[in-house]
Amino acid sequence: EEAAPAPVCPYCLEEVHEGATKCCHCGSELPRA
Structure with missing residues (x-):
């Protein structure tokens, strides 16, 4: 499986952690899934 x-991240396109609310790469607020 x-x-x-x-x-x-929809702003910088870097991978972020599941459940993150803020991108650790660019600092943008992430939309809720």
């Missing part, structure tokens, strides 16, 4: 792909 494949793991789900990591969420991606």
Whole structure:
């Protein structure tokens, strides 16, 4: 079974942690899934 792909920040397109509310790369607020 494949793991789900990591969420991606819609602003900088870097991978972020599941459940994150703020991107650790660019600092943008992430939309709620």
